[in-house]
Amino acid sequence: MGTQNSSAPPRAQSVPADNPSRTRRHGGGITHDNTRHTTRFVVIGNHLVQHKELSLLAIGLSCHLQSLPTGAGADIKSLAARFPEGPTRIAAALRELEAHGYLRRERHRTETGRIVTRTVSCNQPHASRREPVDTGCPPAKRTPPPSRRTGPKALPAVPQPSSTAPALLQTALDLLADLRRHDSRLLLSATDTAHLVPGVAAWLERDVAPAAVRHALTAGLPDQPLRRPAALLAHRLADRLPPPPPFRTRSAAVPPPRLPLQNCDGCDRGFRAPETESHCRDCRTAAASPP
Numbered sequence: 248m249g250t251q252n253s254s255a256p257p258r259a260q261s262v263p264a265d266n267p268s269r270t271r272r273h274g275g276g277i278t279h280d281n282t283r284h285t286t287r288f289v290v291i292g293n294h295l296v297q298h299k300e301l302s303l304l305a306i307g308l309s310c311h312l313q314s315l316p317t318g319a320g321a322d323i324k325s326l327a328a329r330f331p332e333g334p335t336r337i338a339a340a341l342r343e344l345e346a347h348g349y350l351r352r353e354r355h356r357t358e359t360g361r362i363v364t365r366t367v368s369c370n371q372p373h374a375s376r377r378e379p380v381d382t383g384c385p386p387a388k389r390t391p392p393p394s395r396r397t398g399p400k401a402l403p404a405v406p407q408p409s410s411t412a413p414a415l416l417q418t419a420l421d422l423l424a425d426l427r428r429h430d431s432r433l434l435l436s437a438t439d440t441a442h443l444v445p446g447v448a449a450w451l452e453r454d455v456a457p458a459a460v461r462h463a464l465t466a467g468l469p470d471q472p473l474r475r476p477a478a479l480l481a482h483r484l485a486d487r488l489p490p491p492p493p494f495r496t497r498s499a500a501v502p503p504p505r506l507p508l509q510n511c512d513g514c515d516r517g518f519r520a521p522e523t524e525s526h527c528r529d530c531r532t533a534a535a536s537p538p
Contacts, residue, residue, distance in 0.1 A: 348372025
């Protein structure tokens with residue numbers, strides 16, 4: 248009785264389906280007869296055409312979408328009119344591509360207010376840059392972000408005078424220019440001074456003496472350096488503004504009452520006197536004189 252070779256396998260073992268080495272050893276498999284493209288070609292990544300999860304329809308559809316020019320129709324209706332698979336299968340393939348990052352569909356509002364859908368084909372899914380492609384549809388208007396302030400912060404508002412008399416404004420200007428003599432930290436620029444002049448004029452026209460305005464601006468300043476002296480002065484001008492002076496009416500001289508004109512009963516001469524008088528002054532004097 249012959250002995251069985253224990254080293255031989257009991258049956259032929261199959262080669263895994265995803266291992267192409269068996270076909271290569273036997274001389275089968277695909278070979279390539281390639282000619283270099285110089286026009287009308289598109290570069291497709293192996294990550295797409297050899298994708299292990301996408302269906303063959305989804306892979307082919309993504310290749311077709313990447314080959315389309317910008318603005319070409321890429322909706323389900325246009326694709327179903329181009330290929331025989333029908334809208335149901337094409338819609339399923341588009342969902343596959345969208346799930347794996349090869350496709351995005353974005354909704355945009357045009358300048359006329361119409362909502363349109365943009366199909367964005369991605370040749371590198373999950374890439375760091377995700378810039379919207381130009382589909383020929385004008386982008387919706389977006390409000391630009393507020394610009395960051397780069398210059399110095401604006402000074403607080405100051406009171407405004409009701410009068411712009413040159414003499415009043417000059418007095419206010421001289422008062423501000425003289426503040427540095429009382430405190431060297433109150434050296435103001437020409438721009439800051441021009442901003443503060445109306446506030447000082449508003450105090451002066453309220454019957455506040457220049458010395459009192461100066462005291463309100465300089466008294467009780469902090470001991471540390473003043474970072475923005477003009478802002479501090481503007482705050483004081485607005486925060487400590489005194490009320491308007493009491494209203495004063497100009498007293499006008501009251502004219503004497505105008506007496507009625509009448510004729511004297513003694514001499515028939517016209518004269519002005521109260522209605523109780525019937526004789527002129529001369530007749531009254533003559534009547535009062537002794538004979």
